[in-house]
Amino acid sequence: MRINKEDILDYNQGLLEPHQEKLAFTKREVTGAEQIIQKLIDFQIAIPSWALGTGGTRFGRFSGGGEPGSLEQKIEDIGLMHALNQSSGAISLHIPWDTTSDAAATMSQAKELGLVFDAVNSNTFQDQSNQEYSYKFGSLQHVDPRVRKQAVNHNIEVIKQGIELGSKSLTVWLSDGSCFPGQLNFKKAFQNTLESLKEIYDALPADWKIFVEYKAFEPNFYSMTVGDWGQSLLFANKLGDKAYTLVDLGHHLPNANIEQIVSLLLMEEKLGGFHFNDSKYGDDDLTAGSVKPYQLFLIFNELVQGMDENKMNHAKDLAWMIDASHNVKDPLEDLMQSVEAIMMAYAQALSVDQEALQHAQDDNDVVTAQNILQNAFRTDVRALVAEARLRAGGSLNPVGLYRKLDVRDKLIRERGAKTIATGL
Numbered sequence: 001m002r003i004n005k006e007d008i009l010d011y012n013q014g015l016l017e018p019h020q021e022k023l024a025f026t027k028r029e030v031t032g033a034e035q036i037i038q039k040l041i042d043f044q045i046a047i048p049s050w051a052l053g054t055g056g057t058r059f060g061r062f063s064g065g066g067e068p069g070s071l072e073q074k075i076e077d078i079g080l081m082h083a084l085n086q087s088s089g090a091i092s093l094h095i096p097w098d099t100t101s102d103a104a105a106t107m108s109q110a111k112e113l114g115l116v117f118d119a120v121n122s123n124t125f126q127d128q129s130n131q132e133y134s135y136k137f138g139s140l141q142h143v144d145p146r147v148r149k150q151a152v153n154h155n156i157e158v159i160k161q162g163i164e165l166g167s168k169s170l171t172v173w174l175s176d177g178s179c180f181p182g183q184l185n186f187k188k189a190f191q192n193t194l195e196s197l198k199e200i201y202d203a204l205p206a207d208w209k210i211f212v213e214y215k216a217f218e219p220n221f222y223s224m225t226v227g228d229w230g231q232s233l234l235f236a237n238k239l240g241d242k243a244y245t246l247v248d249l250g251h252h253l254p255n256a257n258i259e260q261i262v263s264l265l266l267m268e269e270k271l272g273g274f275h276f277n278d279s280k281y282g283d284d285d286l287t288a289g290s291v292k293p294y295q296l297f298l299i300f301n302e303l304v305q306g307m308d309e310n311k312m313n314h315a316k317d318l319a320w321m322i323d324a325s326h327n328v329k330d331p332l333e334d335l336m337q338s339v340e341a342i343m344m345a346y347a348q349a350l351s352v353d354q355e356a357l358q359h360a361q362d363d364n365d366v367v368t369a370q371n372i373l374q375n376a377f378r379t380d381v382r383a384l385v386a387e388a389r390l391r392a393g394g395s396l397n398p399v400g401l402y403r404k405l406d407v408r409d410k411l412i413r414e415r416g417a418k419t420i421a422t423g424l
Ligand SMILES: [Mn+2]
Pocket: 173, 213, 248, 275, 323
């Protein structure tokens, strides 16, 4: 289904007056509000093709109904979400879960909905029915060169599909590692992985990037071959200029200082992309900003500071993606909540007086430094985020309009109550 422009305009009309009052107040509170609104309009967050269905766990999966059963329907879902919030204008495909047999048709469907294809993701953490060798004991790290070759070839195939869709980057997340002490020779696993990544790197077009994503644990529970940002950075540095580290918020050990990691990766000009989610315990895959919003803000503060120091374009120079899926919410409503939380953290970070913060740091004025950050975090910027959506043609309240239009019911009527999206 599609969201009509008229429905958006009608709905916004009813919310306009209180919004404008709130916006006027916020503009008095926040310096540079107009520039912030413009940056929010430009900022787009890619939606992964696997997040449109209810997420699975090891124990059960509870479909919410009307889930997209094909790539076309997934693009349609992201299109209607983008129509509502004007901030989800990119898709990140997971291959082989979501492949196209007609790239031109897929491209034109996406284009019509205002969407582009962001990073493509390979998958060597599962065995596919048609593959010759198993990834049970790893893929790019495997002791058997035939398994490594198969995994390398898969990644090269993913690059080829990405080229057809206008993508410019490949994200490699490996589940490679070991579950028991003694299972693996760490150095050999690293070297095998490096050799395999080099082959993939050599297949990248000149204007492409490769993102090496790390994860501390799961599915392997003793060692992960790309287990933290240090290991990822080692790979990225050894591979070359087109290789970067990718930070996924849920892929750290509890209480890791992710904002410090982000700051140093930007200093090294090796931060390539970012996966948003939130968690209380591990890789919980919860809605961004739902558990630790202050952490999300502190991360954005480092992102803004580091990107500005490197003269980077906030909207274009890093790959932003939501990487979350869970069991209890309507996936589209959940994604809209994530996007809103990300936009708020970004807006708050943009409002930080970086010069004053630096002075406070140079003076060892800890109280002022803390106040600068906490004042920004405690400022209600929701009206700025809503105004950015309004100016871009979206809804002042995306979830509100989604519910008013009974989108999920319509999708269930169209697609059925028992459809299951491909993915985890
Ligand atoms: Mn991820």
